[in-house]
Amino acid sequence: MKLLFERSRPGRRECLIPACDVPAASFSPSALRASAPRLPEISEIDLGRHYTELASQTHGVNKGFYPLGSCTMKYNPRINEEMASLPGFTDIHPLQPAESAQGCLEVLFETERLLCEITGMDGMTFQPAAGAHGEYTGLLLIRRYHQSRNDAARTKIIVPDSAHGTNPASATMAGFTVVSVPSNAKGGVDIEALRNAVGPDTAGLMLTNPNTLGLFDENILEITRIVHEAGGLCYYDGANLNAVMGHARPGDMGFDCVHLNLHKTFSTPHGGGGPGSGPVGCKDFLEQFLPAPRVCKKEDGSFGFADPEHTMGRVRSFYGNFLVVVRALTYILTLGREGIPEASAMAVLNANYLMKKLSGSYDMAYDSMCMHEFVMTLEKLKGETGVSAMDVAKSLLDYGIHPPTMYFPLIVHEALMVEPTETESPETLDNAAEALLAILEKAKTDPAYLHGAPHRCPIGRPDEVRAARTPVLRYDFASAENK
Amino acid sequence: MGSYIPSTAEERKAMLEYLGLGSMDDLFAAVPESVRVHSLNLPEGLSEMEVSRKVRALADKNVRFRSVFRGAGAYRHYIPAIVKTVTSREEFVTAYTPYQAEISQGVLQSIFEYQTQICELTGMDVSNASVYDGAVAAAEAVLMCLERRKNGIIVAGSADPQTITTIRTYCESRNVPVTVLPVKNGATDVADLSAALSDTSACLYVQSPNYYGVLEDMDALVAAAHGAGARVVMGANPISLGILKTPGEYGADIATGEGQPLGMPLGFGGPYLGFMACRKELMRRLPGRIVGETADHEGRRCFVLTLQAREQHIRREKASSNICSNEALCAMTASVYLAAMGPQGLARVAENCAAHAHYLAEELSRIPGFSLRHNDREFFHEFLTDCPVDPEELCSKLAEKGILGGLPVEGGILWCCTELCSKNDMDELITAIREVCAQ
Numbered sequence: 061m062k063l064l065f066e067r068s069r070p071g072r073r074e075c076l077i078p079a080c081d082v083p084a085a086s087f088s089p090s091a092l093r094a095s096a097p098r099l100p101e102i103s104e105i106d107l108g109r110h111y112t113e114l115a116s117q118t119h120g121v122n123k124g125f126y127p128l129g130s131c132t133m134k135y136n137p138r139i140n141e142e143m144a145s146l147p148g149f150t151d152i153h154p155l156q157p158a159e160s161a162q163g164c165l166e167v168l169f170e171t172e173r174l175l176c177e178i179t180g181m182d183g184m185t186f187q188p189a190a191g192a193h194g195e196y197t198g199l200l201l202i203r204r205y206h207q208s209r210n211d212a213a214r215t216k217i218i219v220p221d222s223a224h225g226t227n228p229a230s231a232t233m234a235g236f237t238v239v240s241v242p243s244n245a246k247g248g249v250d251i252e253a254l255r256n257a258v259g260p261d262t263a264g265l266m267l268t269n270p271n272t273l274g275l276f277d278e279n280i281l282e283i284t285r286i287v288h289e290a291g292g293l294c295y296y297d298g299a300n301l302n303a304v305m306g307h308a309r310p311g312d313m314g315f316d317c318v319h320l321n322l323h324k325t326f327s328t329p330h331g332g333g334g335p336g337s338g339p340v341g342c343k344d345f346l347e348q349f350l351p352a353p354r355v356c357k358k359e360d361g362s363f364g365f366a367d368p369e370h371t372m373g374r375v376r377s378f379y380g381n382f383l384v385v386v387r388a389l390t391y392i393l394t395l396g397r398e399g400i401p402e403a404s405a406m407a408v409l410n411a412n413y414l415m416k417k418l419s420g421s422y423d424m425a426y427d428s429m430c431m432h433e434f435v436m437t438l439e440k441l442k443g444e445t446g447v448s449a450m451d452v453a454k455s456l457l458d459y460g461i462h463p464p465t466m467y468f469p470l471i472v473h474e475a476l477m478v479e480p481t482e483t484e485s486p487e488t489l490d491n492a493a494e495a496l497l498a499i500l501e502k503a504k505t506d507p508a509y510l511h512g513a514p515h516r517c518p519i520g521r522p523d524e525v526r527a528a529r530t531p532v533l534r535y536d537f538a539s540a541e542n543k
Numbered sequence: 544m545g546s547y548i549p550s551t552a553e554e555r556k557a558m559l560e561y562l563g564l565g566s567m568d569d570l571f572a573a574v575p576e577s578v579r580v581h582s583l584n585l586p587e588g589l590s591e592m593e594v595s596r597k598v599r600a601l602a603d604k605n606v607r608f609r610s611v612f613r614g615a616g617a618y619r620h621y622i623p624a625i626v627k628t629v630t631s632r633e634e635f636v637t638a639y640t641p642y643q644a645e646i647s648q649g650v651l652q653s654i655f656e657y658q659t660q661i662c663e664l665t666g667m668d669v670s671n672a673s674v675y676d677g678a679v680a681a682a683e684a685v686l687m688c689l690e691r692r693k694n695g696i697i698v699a700g701s702a703d704p705q706t707i708t709t710i711r712t713y714c715e716s717r718n719v720p721v722t723v724l725p726v727k728n729g730a731t732d733v734a735d736l737s738a739a740l741s742d743t744s745a746c747l748y749v750q751s752p753n754y755y756g757v758l759e760d761m762d763a764l765v766a767a768a769h770g771a772g773a774r775v776v777m778g779a780n781p782i783s784l785g786i787l788k789t790p791g792e793y794g795a796d797i798a799t800g801e802g803q804p805l806g807m808p809l810g811f812g813g814p815y816l817g818f819m820a821c822r823k824e825l826m827r828r829l830p831g832r833i834v835g836e837t838a839d840h841e842g843r844r845c846f847v848l849t850l851q852a853r854e855q856h857i858r859r860e861k862a863s864s865n866i867c868s869n870e871a872l873c874a875m876t877a878s879v880y881l882a883a884m885g886p887q888g889l890a891r892v893a894e895n896c897a898a899h900a901h902y903l904a905e906e907l908s909r910i911p912g913f914s915l916r917h918n919d920r921e922f923f924h925e926f927l928t929d930c931p932v933d934p935e936e937l938c939s940k941l942a943e944k945g946i947l948g949g950l951p952v953e954g955g956i957l958w959c960c961t962e963l964c965s966k967n968d969m970d971e972l973i974t975a976i977r978e979v980c981a982q
Contacts, residue, residue: 064656064878077891080898083902084897091788096887107629111629111653113649114649117648119647123634143599166604189870191867192855192866196716226856229864229865233713313578329637330638332871382811393586393594403548486554522645522839522846533835
């Protein structure tokens with residue numbers, strides 16, 4: 061389909077802004093750009109149709125099943141969007157005097173209180189804009205903690221080999237070196253390896269629990285104890301909190317700080333890759349290092365700002381993705397005390413139901429019950445038929461289903477990681493199981509068909525090698541003019 | 544209580560039976576009893592109607608000002624109706640990162656269009672798909688400039704203070720020393736820059752228009768930095784780039800900025816949009832998602848996430864950044880805004896902002912005690928004045944009249960005008976200030 065720039069015709073425009081009602085300002089010629097940016101000139105009707113066409117080529121949760129492991133693609137309630145669109149929130153300047161933004165401050169204060177209760181933490185910042193940003197912020201808390209004790213030797217962060225790629229990348233950004241520990245036969249942290257890895261250079265451990273295999277680590281208390289006894293702190297990656305919220309709290313498992321993904325667990329939309337929100341919670345002894353400012357409640361009941369005593373500074377402007385926090389608060393208020401644990405229980409039930417539907421036919425990476433997601437390994441299938449995890453994933457596209465996460469975690473070969481979430485009905489799960497079983501049959505009879513999948517999408521598999529070798533990263537006006 | 548769970552009680556029972564489980568509690572058998580919680584101290588769940596009432600009441604506690612003369616990093620502009628219409632579409636809102644290109648061409652193409660528009664605005668070769676906000680864009684950009692023997696960062700002290708603090712945070716954790724240049728008459732003195740530059744300087748970060756609204760002497764600063772072998776990261780207001788000289792034209796190596804003015808509401812500070820664009824030779828150092836054009840096996844043009852060898856999910860601890868989720872829907876917002884405006888519309892917004900700011904500066908300077916701090920400097924749509932009364936007190940008096948005055952800064956007031964500040968609004972502001980000062 062055409063690009064915006066290919067729909068552009070010189071002179072087309074709509075009247076959006078009035079002529080100026082005061083004399084023009086003049087700038088010295090050297091301050092002005094030589095020519096106007098080549099932005100599209102387009103009528104409103106064509107602009108509307110352009111995006112309608114783009115929308116028709118976009119799969120979202122509202123279009124179909126989206127069991128993308130580790131991403132918690134649950135339903136995004138409409139009321140959340142409506143609340144986040146209220147002019148009483150959208151039209152508030154972040155530098156308005158606090159007394160004129162009491163509603164915003166109360167949103168932040170209340171959501172912090174509720175999320176601290178859910179995670180077992182004492183304080184929280186909403187500055188981080190996404191999960192990885194939260195990881196970075198959490199690691200800076202750990203860094204500041206050791207600095208405050210003049211413990212300069214603690215330079216290493218321990219990360220299990222099943223961890224998300226953001227964990228080691230965040231550790232590097234926070235100035236640490238990464239030590240990888242292997243998983244044991246049951247998919248948990250290898251305790252002996254962890255014991256050998258910790259020492260006077262251990263700054264901390266980053267752990268996702270349940271982990272990326274969808275398994276709750278039965279040794280969790282021992283793991284956090286080993287790290288603490290070595291003088292390190294424990295960081296909880298909240299990517300998989302949807303499995304346990306309301307049933308177990310990172311704070312009770314021995315974690316000192318945690319980030320949440322409001323765009324996963326707390327139902328705020330993913331927006332094609334953001335904006336998300338990655339608030340970071342911590343135990344009271346770390347609160348002094350949180351980013352500035354924090355919202356506080358004053359004696360007269362009103363809300364204001366205060367800077368933590370030994371703040372790390374800022375990790376971005378203002379107070380974070382505030383309108384995302386409004387959505388999350390709306391969600392938590394809706395579910396409440398009963399709904400929060402019910403949501404995670406249902407997420408676990410749906411995952412186990414779908415796993416059992418498939419487990420007679422597909423190999424599971426681990427044969428135990430799972431939490432909110434499970435990982436299949438297609439290694440044997442690939443050996444027998446040549447059909448890869450990629451082929452199966454691409455074949456699902458023809459069924460209108462977004463594929464599971466592919467080739468992750470790295471420790472499972474030909475992995476497909478499936479996370480159905482609680483907001484899907486049994487019939488959606490049944491349909492997905494039928495599709496996956498039909499694909500398996502096809503793999504045995506006509507593998508070539510699967511190698512060529514998808515067959516019913518707007519495009520076939522793109523040439524990714526060409527994209528990376530000869531990068532075309534913007535529209536080429538010059539070559540278009542020569543055509 | 545709402546839950547958004549479709550399964551009925553009967554269905555749940557059947558599913559548990561299928562799994563051979565007796566109760567929902569059995570699903571958590573893997574969780575040791577010692578870490579189980581059985582009740583949280585949360586309020587009871589509510590119906591949609593009750594939640595709506597409760598959250599609306601919170602929104603109602605905020606004060607919406609009739610006219611806004613405050614900027615300082617967040618700007619109230621007119622948002623064309625089509626922007627919200629397009630970006631509220633459920634397909635865009637409920638999708639995630641376009642890993643599966645075959646069913647994500649809509650998101651991918653829109654990012655490609657956004658990248659092109661950002662390159663056009665900034666005069667750069669390559670743009671990424673966005674980062675969290677303008678401050679983070681600046682911080683990520685200075686880190687892009689580090690070399691083995693060049694690991695010092697110089698920051699113009701006239702930049703947004705929140706941006707400077709964010710750069711400091713990002714550099715401190717990498718043990719990268721940051722030198723902040725003094726501010727002379729509202730801008731950066733090239734002599735101060737030259738004195739700070741050394742052969743270990745990786746880059747200069749400078750914002751223009753800067754925090755005080757002043758246009759920096761970019762030609763001289765770029766020449767000095769490049770002369771010493773340091774790169775230049777230029778922060779810019781995207782609206783200003785509708786008329787003002789681009790980072791590319793000044794010779795900057797990387798352009799960054801806060802994209803919020805391009806169709807995003809004030810929203811008490813977020814979600815906003817960090818844009819980042821650079822010269823071709825820095826392409827593989829750029830953090831974040833990048834979309835590229837390619838073709839499928841039938842030769843049909845299509846778009847994919849590309850150059851992923853830079854990213855965390857491939858390179859883990861060696862990645863150029865840890866960024867995963869970015870601000871995709873905000874990037875689309877900016878793209879729709881720029882397309883709706885077109886080159887003439889964007890220029891008109893920029894011209895109106897500048898004209899309003901210059902009119903207000905002129906009118907204010909007629910009031911005794913409100914002289915412009917940086918009288919001989921060119922400015923865009925913000926400027927700092929003295930204030931003959933306590934700035935906080937003046938602003939709270941203005942607030943009583945439904946006006947959000949400029950931001951009290953350094954004993955004076957930092958004013959901002961956008962196209963939304965009409966002549967009437969400004970005349971009303973002037974009258975109100977005269978009244979307050981006469982008291």
